[in-house]
Amino acid sequence: MNTVTPCGHELTTRLLDQKSECALDSCFNRVLSTLTQETQACALFFSKHFSQIHTPVVVFNSLDEPLSDDTIDLHLAKLKKLKPSIEVHHYQKMCVFPAKFENNLLGFLVVKATNNALKPFENLIAHLLNVYVKQLSTLHYACIDPLSQLLNRQTFEEKVLSVVARDNHAAMRQGYAERSWYLAMLDIDNFKLVNDTYGHVIGDEVILLVAQLLKNNFRAEDYVFRYGGEEFAVLFPSQNAQTAFEGLDRIRALIAATRFPQVGTVTVSGGFVTLIDIGQTSEAVHQADQALYYSKQHGRNKMTYFNDLDIKPLELNQSDIELF
Numbered sequence: 030m031n032t033v034t035p036c037g038h039e040l041t042t043r044l045l046d047q048k049s050e051c052a053l054d055s056c057f058n059r060v061l062s063t064l065t066q067e068t069q070a071c072a073l074f075f076s077k078h079f080s081q082i083h084t085p086v087v088v089f090n091s092l093d094e095p096l097s098d099d100t101i102d103l104h105l106a107k108l109k110k111l112k113p114s115i116e117v118h119h120y121q122k123m124c125v126f127p128a129k130f131e132n133n134l135l136g137f138l139v140v141k142a143t144n145n146a147l148k149p150f151e152n153l154i155a156h157l158l159n160v161y162v163k164q165l166s167t168l169h170y171a172c173i174d175p176l177s178q179l180l181n182r183q184t185f186e187e188k189v190l191s192v193v194a195r196d197n198h199a200a201m202r203q204g205y206a207e208r209s210w211y212l213a214m215l216d217i218d219n220f221k222l223v224n225d226t227y228g229h230v231i232g233d234e235v236i237l238l239v240a241q242l243l244k245n246n247f248r249a250e251d252y253v254f255r256y257g258g259e260e261f262a263v264l265f266p267s268q269n270a271q272t273a274f275e276g277l278d279r280i281r282a283l284i285a286a287t288r289f290p291q292v293g294t295v296t297v298s299g300g301f302v303t304l305i306d307i308g309q310t311s312e313a314v315h316q317a318d319q320a321l322y323y324s325k326q327h328g329r330n331k332m333t334y335f336n337d338l339d340i341k342p343l344e345l346n347q348s349d350i351e352l353f
């Protein structure tokens with residue numbers, strides 16, 4: 030039975046309709062299967078950080094054998110030597126398409142081509158790879174706060190749900206004890222004074238420097254968000270509340286010991302909570318805020334675990350809580 034190959038416009042529109050990274054990845058995979066009639070295996074390696082310093086990771090792969098790190102490096106080295114205008118490179122029995130963003134080579138798509146069957150589609154595949162990268166960058170930058178380059182508030186809830194659910198699922202599948210996820214809310218102390226004394230431009234610089242310290246000192250698997258003006262949320266796994274506290278307190282101490290240009294010293298206060306029921310993200314934020322409020326009320330430059338507060342969640346009068 031002959032199947033009709035959809036036209037480039039329709040495939041482009043399909044990719045542009047995707048509203049999450051995950052949906053976009055699987056859509057691009059399906060589009061390629063349609064074009065290659067599922068007779069060719071393919072794999073996409075791409076650095077979703079949109080930075081050349083991050084090695085491309087595999088986004089999807091239907092090759093019989095995954096490419097080794099050496100082969101990935103080899104492809105990248107070969108592609109870097111080619112003219113920027115070249116859109117496909119033939120290597121052994123593979124067609125390799127460079128994936129570029131703003132003239133930087135961020136990865137490549139490899140399609141196994143045993144004969145010339147792919148030839149008529151090469152230009153279309155190169156075009157669709159460009160569309161994929163553009164749509165991914167649109168989705169990516171919609172999640173990033175422009176000042177701090179951290180994840181923004183809009184992505185917070187979705188990330189909490191997806192990360193914690195995925196991790197718990199993986200932990201159950203692999204049969205190891207579940208790690209707990211923790212949610213911390215951090216807030217720069219007396220920030221109004223910084224703005225009032227040095228002006229908003231210096232205030233913004235302080236936010237940026239604190240954001241960089243947070244980003245550089247949490248692990249790659251942790252998520253740091255700019256939650257509001259001078260407020261940050263961090264989502265991270267830890268063995269127990271004590272190790273979570275130690276990690277947070279180390280970063281608190283590091284920020285307090287850092288010299289900020291013009292302003293001198295800046296401190297942060299924080300509160301954190303164990304994420305038990307991921308369906309209750311807003312309740313978790315509320316509890317972490319209560320612990321943060323406690324830190325503020327007890328001298329600032331301090332971390333507090335919600336469970337250490339001598340109150341039950343419902344006993345605290347809502348009107349006593351500083352809501353952000």
Ligand SMILES: Nc1nc2c(ncn2[C@@H]2O[C@H](COP(=O)(O)OP(=O)(O)OP(=O)(O)O)[C@@H](O)[C@H]2O)c(=O)[nH]1
Pocket residue numbers: 216217218219220221222224228229230231232233236257258259325329
């Ligand atoms: N420069 C700058 N200031 C901001 C931004 N967002 C919020 N702010 C300011 O941050 C200040 C927060 O002040 P408050 O909520 O009173 O808290 P604080 O002075 O940090 O005091 P504590 O939280 O109690 O330690 C306000 O003056 C806001 O205008 C921003 O993006 N840039």
